[in-house]
Amino acid sequence: MTYNQDEYIKQHNHAAQIANTLRHSRYFLVSILIICLYIFAIYQVYFTHQSFYFSIWFIFTEVFVSLCWMISTVYFKPGQYSLQIAHRWLQFQCFSVGTLIASGIFLIFYYLPSNNENFQPIQALTLSALLLIVTQTFGLTYLTQKLNYFCLAFLPSIVPYLVAQFFFFDETNHLFNLSINFGLIVILMCAMTSYRIHRRVSTLYAKNNLLVENAEQQVKWTDELCQQLQDEVNKSRDIEMQLQLGNQLLxxxxxxxxxxxxxxxxxxxxxxxxxxLAHEIAGLRPWDWNVKERRISVTNHKHEKSLRSSKDHQIQLQHVIHPDDVMHFKTEMTRHLRGLTDRYEATYRIQNSNGKWNWVHDIGRVITRDPNNKKPLRMVGIRRDIHQERTSQERLKLAASVLQQAAEGIFILNEELRYIDVNPFYEQLTGFSHEQIIGKHLFDITANYKSAQRSTHYSIIKQVLKMGEYDGELHEKFLSGKELTLWMHINAITDEQNRVTHYIGIVSDLTERKLQEQRLSYLENYDTLTDLPNRFYYNYQLHQYLVSQQDSIKQLAVIRLNIDRFRPLNEYLSNNGGDELLRQVAQRLRLTNAEALFVAHLNGDDFAIVYEMSHIRPSVQEHCERLTKAFSLPFNIFGQDHVITLSIGVAFYPEHGRQLDYLNNCAEQALSEAKNLGGNTIRYYSNENTALLEQGIFLERDLRKAIQNNELVVYYQPKINFRNKDIYGFEALVRWNHPEKGLIPPGLFIPLAEQTSLISDIGRIVLQKTAKQIRLWNNLGYNNICVSVNIVAQQIRRGQLLNDLDQAIDDNQIDGSSLELEITESSLIENSDSVRNLLDEIKKRKINISLDDFGTGYSSLSYLADFPIDILKIDRSFVSKIGENKQQAIVSAMIAMGKAMGMTVVAEGIETEQQMQYLQDLDCDIAQGYLFSKPLPQEEATIFLENNISAPTYTYLI
Missing domain, CATH: 1.20.5 (Single alpha-helices involved in coiled-coils or other helix-helix interfaces)
Structure with missing residues (x-):
């Protein structure tokens, strides 16, 4: 019956869709006529230019649509047409109209703008969009009885826009395309919705017809029965009198x-x-299987019965039963059907509509069997949803497992705070068994002898009863003898009416953690080698003295100690011996500083003492002298006695500072001064040292900025040839042009730069500027000028000198012979082989090498023989003392030795005619000094060069 009803509804819907579409398509065709006429009229009125193809399209569209309207009106009258022919006609009609609309859009959007200059693309977009949207709106109104008809008209009409978006992407209005696309999608969605509504209404109408037909059939049968009854009544009238009594009794x-x-x-x-109701509450779904007829009746989750074939039911079961449970289901069913079990019973998982697996319990029994072969004929059963029960059981098992396996103590109390359950870890913590704990009050198993402990327990119980929770740290001693530090957390459990039913507590053992914290605190604050406080704890404790105890402590002395010559002694004793020495030093400091506030081992061989100064204690000087005396006794290290001395630096609070860092710095400066004096002494901090230190720090900071800001300039002091008084060259001398302090001489910042890496940066800058100036002089025609540049030991040791030289020569395109490097004797002391190799590389670049400050070093004669030195420069300290017999003899010997070795001799610092005449008589080669000129900036040096050299030969760079 269900199948016939569905077939009838399907046929009725199909016929109704065709009939309704035929009726409404006439209005659709009229709408197409109107919109095409409207667009054509707009074009003719506003754009007078005629278009042949557009006119042909309009005429053909109007004629074709009119013919379609006439055929639909005349030929397809109600009840006078074949459904198949009408269906084909509607498909043809919709597709043709959609194709015509697409052609019109193509002509308006692509053809008319190119054919009519007055017809702008935006106007083409507007008219084409109007044609598309209006036709689709009419199609949405009249053709959605069947979605097929609407799509046949809709899809061809949007082809031009789709083509335009993919093939004319750069020429189209993207915002317009997005808007049209969105509108078309909305129209298509509305068409689908309208189609579903029409189909639902048609289905309801068909069902109503079936109900009417059924009602009419029932009335007909009732009439027939009434007629038969009337016949029987007529027949019974003959015997009515005889049976009246019997009828009354009956x-x-x-x-x-x-x-x-x-x-x-x-x-x-x-x-x-x-x-x-019981089935609904219990989640039971009965089923009835007619094995003989291979039919099964099942009940779904809505308790609606459905009948299906056994084969379809089996296929469905294979899809919904979990793959792991299929074999169990088949086995239990087969065993019962064969009579091996009294009833069928299986538990398995099925997949619901959401894709999740639910557990069910299936029970059934064969109620009818064939008497001959005992084959089952009918079987009934019930399937029950047990997913919630199964989940609850698993949760209970999991909760019980967690309770048993948890590495935390867990207990459950009733509303009177008495134990009703505990886990094994809590038994292990307390030292009591499960039976010994159950029934007791919360703190009955702990020792409550002390009033403080009883007060703590009372406050905890009061808070739990009032607030429903407690969270805190406890130190408990149980009656079993165990004493632990615990962290206890208790929460109340309430029912639906918010009434407390139970309390759950979780207890963590903090005993080991506390021990670890103590160990970590010791490792963090104490030195493991000497057992003295380390630098971190020293700074912290000193800060506490300075800040937290200012009212109680008025004066402090920070004493810094350092073992003299500890490094060579440590190398001699080896690491183990050095460690043993530090341990003994720490022990002696601990014994001799009983009155001190604090003794600390900062690092290595550095120690510190914090000493409070007061009238009841010895003075700081007496205390330090006592330290020195205590360390005069030898230390026995592995059977050998060693006497060590201490360098001691002292700073005072509050005279020298009130802040931790500043006070420590003052003590370190005093210690550094003691070390510089050779050690084994006591030095007290002085403000004069701070001024010098600050001056050096600020100078270093400004010098770094000067290098970055290009504040360094090069001055040039001329060198004169003794023979013809011509200019031999210049010496490049660096100056610092400070923006605030003006010109700073090199004597103030060069020594500081030599203590840092800044001297290498300064040397690189001087080389570059000198090479650049040589290039300028070469361009002016002064090609034989040689400029000397001072090189320090750090530049040689850092290994960048050759790269700096090559870069300066290559960047400025000068010859190596234009450069001269002045190297001091101190640069040649160490690494003689590496220095010799470096000088050989420099000579390969045709660069002259001059030995500066000759006679002031350590072994001058050996350098003259071992290194490739071209020029010997006599220091100004010898030249300034010419006139003294001994000094004149030294100068004479230097010049004679240099001449004998084939070197050029330069005398610097010439300031008097007497000095010049004496050197000239000794046949010295080059003269330099204030007698000729002071160091000049580059502009003045160029003027000096022009005034002292005539008729230069100019060369030009290409």
């Missing part, structure tokens, strides 16, 4: 029987309702 019995049946029916109905 009526009485029928009434009694009817009353009994009605009573039974009511009871059965009540029982049926109760059974249905």
């Amino acid at each position: 009526e009485q019995k029928v009434k009694e029987r009817t009353f009994d049946i009605e009573t039974m029916n009511k009871d059965l109905e009540n029982q049926q309702e109760n059974l249905v």
Whole structure:
């Protein structure tokens, strides 16, 4: 019956869709006529230019649409057409109209703008969009009885826009395309919705027709029965009198029987309702399997019965039963069907509509078997959803497992705070068994002898009863003898009416953690070698003295100690011996500083003492002298006695500072001064040292900025040839042009730069500037000028000198012979082989090498023989003392030795005519000094060069 009803509804819907579409398509065609006429009229009125193809399209569209309207009106009258022919005609009509609309859009959007200059693209977009949107709106209104017809008209009409978006992407309005696309999608969605509504209404109409037909059939059958009854009444009239008495008796019995049946029916109905309610509550779904006819009746989750074939039901079960449970289901069913078990019973998982797996319990029994072969004929059963029960059981098992396996103590109390359950870890913590704990009050298992402990327990119980929770640290001693530090967390559990039913507590053992914290605190604050406080704890404790105890401590002395010559002694003793020495030093400091506030080992061989100064204690000087005296006794290290001395630096609070860092710095400066004096002495901090230190720090900071800001300039002091008084060259001398302090001489910043890496940066800058100046002089025609540049030991040791030289020569395109490097004797002391190799590389670049400050070093004569030195430069300290017999003899010997070795001799610092005449008589080669000129900036040096050299030969760079 269900199948026939569905088939009837399907056929009725199909016929109704065709009939309704035929009726509404006429209005659709009229709408197409109107919109095409409207667009054509707009174009003709506003754009007078005629278009042949557009006119042809309009005429053809109007004629074709009119013919379609006439055929639909005349030929397809209600009840006079074949559904198949009408269906084909509607498909053809919709597709043709959609194609015509697409052609019109193509002509308006692509053809008319190119054919008519007055017809702008935006106007083409507007008219084409109007044609598309209006036609699709009419199609949405009249063609959605069947979605196929609407799509046949809709899809061809949007082809031009889709083509434009993919093939004319750069020429289209992207915002317009996005808007049109969105509108088309909305129209298509509306069409689908309208189609579903029409189909639902048609289905309801078909069902109503079926109900009407059924009602009419029932009325017909009722009439037939009434007619038969009337015939029977007519026949019974003949014997009515004879059976009147019997009828009366029979009526009485029928009434009694009817009353009994009605009573039974009511009871059965009540029982049926109760059974249905019970099935709903218990989640039972009965099923009835007719094995012989291969039909099965099942009940779904909405308690609606459905009948299907056994094969379809088996296929469905294979898809919904979990793959791991299919074999169990088949095995249990097969065993029961064969009579091996009294009933069928299986538990398995099925997949619901959401894709999740739910557990069910299936029970059934064969109620009818063939008497001959005992084959089953009918089987009934019930399937029950046990997913919630199964989940609850698993959760209970998991909770029980967690309770048993948890590495935290867990207990459960009733509303009176008495134990009702504990886990094994809590038994292990307390030292009591499960039976010994159950029934006791929360703190009955702890020792409550002390009033403080009883007060703590009382406050905890009061907070739990009042607030429903407690969280805190406890130190408990249990009656079992165990004493632990615990962290206890208690929470109340309430029912639906928010009444407290139980309390759950979690206890963590903090005993080991506390021990670890103590160990970590010791490792963090104490030195493991000497057992003295380390630098971190020293700074912290000193800060506390300076800040937190200013009212109680008025004066402090920070004493810094350092072992003299500890490094060579440590190398001699080896690491183990050095460690043993530090341990003994720490022990002696600990014994001799009983009155001190603090003794600390900062690092290596550095120690510190914090000493409070007061009238009841010895003075700081007496205390330090006592330290020195205590360390005069030898230390026995591995059987050998060693006497060590200490360098001691002292700073005072609050005279020298009130802040931790500043006070420590003052003590370190005093210690550094003691070390510089050779050690084994006591030095007190002085403000004069701070001024010098600050001056050096600020100078270093400004010098770094000067290098970055290009504040360094090069001055040039001329060198004169003794023979012809011509200019031999210049010496490049660096000056610092400070923006605030003006010109700073090199004597103030060069020594500081030599203590840092800044001297190498300064040397690189001087080389670059000198090479650049040589290039300028070469361009002016002064090609034989040689400029000397001072090189310090750090530049040689850092290994960048050759790269700096090559870069300066290459960048400025000068010859190596234009450069001269002045190297001091101190640069040649160490690494003689590496220095010799470096000088050889420099000579390969045709660069002259001059030995500066000759006679002031350590072994001058050996350098003259071992290194490739071209020029010997006599220091100004010898030249300034010419006139003294001994000094004149030294100068004479230097010049004679240099001449004998084939070197050029330069005398610097010439300031008097007497000095010049003496050197000239000794046949010295080059003269330099204030007698000729002071160091000049580059502009003045160029003027000096022009005034002292005539008729230069100019060369030009290409």
